[in-house]
Amino acid sequence: xxxxxxxxxxxxxxxxxxxxxxxxxxxxxxxxxxxxxxxxxxxxxxxxxxxxxxxxxxxxxxxxxxxxxxxxxxxxxxxxxxxxxxxxxxxxxxxxxxxxxxxxxxxxxxxxxxxxxxxxxxxxxxxxxxxxxxxxxxxxxxxxxxxxxxxxxxxxxxxxxxxxxxxxxxxxxxxxxxxxxxxxxxxxxxxxxxxxxxxxxxxxxxxxxxxxxxxxxxxxxxxxxxxxxxxxxxxxxxxxxxxxxxxxxxxxxxxxxxxxxxxxxxxxxxxxxxxxxxxxxxxxxxxxxxxxxxxxxxxxxxxxxxxxxxxxxxxxxxxxxxxxxxxxxxxxxxxxxxxxxxxxxxxxxxxxxxxxxxxxxxxxxxxxxxxxxxxxxxxxxxxxxxxxxxxxxxxxxxxxxxxxxxxxxxxxxxxxxxxxxxxxxxxxxxxxxxxxxxxxxxxxxxxxxxxxxxxxxxxxxxxxxxxx
Ligand code: S3P
Numbered sequence: 001x002x003x004x005x006x007x008x009x010x011x012x013x014x015x016x017x018x019x020x021x022x023x024x025x026x027x028x029x030x031x032x033x034x035x036x037x038x039x040x041x042x043x044x045x046x047x048x049x050x051x052x053x054x055x056x057x058x059x060x061x062x063x064x065x066x067x068x069x070x071x072x073x074x075x076x077x078x079x080x081x082x083x084x085x086x087x088x089x090x091x092x093x094x095x096x097x098x099x100x101x102x103x104x105x106x107x108x109x110x111x112x113x114x115x116x117x118x119x120x121x122x123x124x125x126x127x128x129x130x131x132x133x134x135x136x137x138x139x140x141x142x143x144x145x146x147x148x149x150x151x152x153x154x155x156x157x158x159x160x161x162x163x164x165x166x167x168x169x170x171x172x173x174x175x176x177x178x179x180x181x182x183x184x185x186x187x188x189x190x191x192x193x194x195x196x197x198x199x200x201x202x203x204x205x206x207x208x209x210x211x212x213x214x215x216x217x218x219x220x221x222x223x224x225x226x227x228x229x230x231x232x233x234x235x236x237x238x239x240x241x242x243x244x245x246x247x248x249x250x251x252x253x254x255x256x257x258x259x260x261x262x263x264x265x266x267x268x269x270x271x272x273x274x275x276x277x278x279x280x281x282x283x284x285x286x287x288x289x290x291x292x293x294x295x296x297x298x299x300x301x302x303x304x305x306x307x308x309x310x311x312x313x314x315x316x317x318x319x320x321x322x323x324x325x326x327x328x329x330x331x332x333x334x335x336x337x338x339x340x341x342x343x344x345x346x347x348x349x350x351x352x353x354x355x356x357x358x359x360x361x362x363x364x365x366x367x368x369x370x371x372x373x374x375x376x377x378x379x380x381x382x383x384x385x386x387x388x389x390x391x392x393x394x395x396x397x398x399x400x401x402x403x404x405x406x407x408x409x410x411x412x413x414x415x416x417x418x419x420x421x422x423x424x425x426x427x428x429x430x431x432x433x434x435x436x437x438x439x440x441x442x443x444x445x446x447x448x449x450x451x452x453x454x455x456x457x458x459x460x461x462x463x464x465x466x467x468x
Contacts (some may be wrong), residue, residue, distance in 0.1 A: 012433055014455065017426045018416075019420060021265065025267035026450070027271075032056050032247035036248065040403060041053070041076060043240075044086030045086055046192060049242030050085050052245070054245070072094040074086060091239065102127050105437045106128070107132060118169070118186075123164050124162070125160060126159055126160065141161070144190055146170075177230075179204045181207040181328075184424070199234075201228050202230055206402070252333060255333050258287075259339060261313060261448070262294070262315065268314070269312055280377060290320045292317060297309045319346030319348040321349045327352045327353055333350055339415050339419035339422075341387040345391040346388075347386055347387065350385045356418050361409035362407075364385060370416050371387060376388070395422060395423035395427050406430055417453055421452075
């Protein structure tokens with residue numbers, strides 16, 4: 001596989017249906033963490049020497065990062081043994097791309113790379129697919145402009161955009177107006193090639209993979225707590241050397257087979273080597289509060305990240321109120337938690353989840369619409385959702401004729417397929433093609449555990465194909 005392989009190139013929708021699962025059982029080999037994979041490629045590109053990464057997620061989003069770095073003059077290669085090597089050019093060493101950087105569906109890649117390019121003396125044009133071109137970019141272009149970069153964006157501050165990186169960037173102290181690890185990381189990446197100290201202040205903690213990995217590569221990054229929150233500071237113009245990295249399994253992807261196991265009639269599923277950064281484990285805390293039979297074994301550290309093996313077994317779940325303060329640590333997991341909530345006893349409520357409206361799709365709307373199609377009572381507001389659970393009875397489902405709209409969103413597709421495992425009529429989703437952005441091989445992995453997920457070849461007005 002090479003990063004130049006076309007990503008998500010087939011525009012044909014690939015519908016699929018998941019039916020009620022009697023038993024889910026086995027060990028699920030979940031791919032590498034998406035957030036960590038992007039950062040490994042990017043920091044490898046800015047290091048001096050050859051970085052070797054094992055366990056890299058070979059999903060379309062990460063391949064978009066690899067390809068973009070190639071256009072910026074970095075040699076990124078998948079070796080015959082499956083490891084990826086990145087020949088770093090050093091901080092400040094990226095070249096001006098001679099082609100448009102197409103980030104497809106990858107929001108993290110787009111925002112973090114804008115941070116890196118903002119303090120390189122280059123001009124670049126960036127675009128993405130229809131979903132990415134709808135997502136807000138002002139949250140990164142605003143602080144990066146303060147550092148001296150110039151942006152020419154499509155209407156509304158969206159992609160496509162042109163970035164002209166600052167020749168003499170200025171360091172800033174930036175208090176994050178949105179709770180976003182991507183914005184934090186974009187500014188810290190920009191700070192690497194900025195003389196002086198660049199700081200980000202975050203009132204609510206978000207995933208800290210950028211800081212962990214910068215330190216793993218040997219960079220000096222300080223972190224101090226104060227009244228306004230945590231201030232993270234990176235010193236610019238540091239040189240750092242290449243490192244060998246092993247990417248742990250993605251807790252956001254592990255959530256699908258694990259929640260599937262909880263909702264199936266019987267059985268237990270294990271996922272080994274999952275990243276357990278406490279800023280990523282909100283879903284697992286929530287499931288434990290719901291009474292899930294979930295355990296963590298063999299805790300250890302891998303390449304600067306805490307890791308462990310997760311085991312989930314079928315059983316009853318109770319409704320829960322998920323506090324707003326937990327949102328950042330499980331922001332990508334609300335759609336699959338909605339599937340669990342649909343089977344729980346009582347009404348589950350999520351608060352403080354307005355950010356879900358600007359993910360790969362408007363996830364609050366997508367989840368509400370999908371649950372309603374599946375016969376699950378749901379209510380939603382600007383930044384909250386309530387779901388009335390069935391108390392363990394299978395939810396009605398959609399059958400093959402009324403598929404859930406997946407809105408170019410991988411996690412919506414996977415979450416509703418998981419819900420289908422506990423449905424009476426099965427849950428159909430209209431398109432599984434986007435699953436490859438984060439979880440290549442999802443359908444076959446789920447099938448290997450016993451999940452009855454099939455490609456839907458007879459859906460009206462849709463082309464055929466294998467799921468995922
Ligand atoms: C990510 C941060 C989160 C998350 C995304 C990955 C990251 O986005 O939703 O999937 O790798 O930094 P926000 O920072 O926009 O919340």
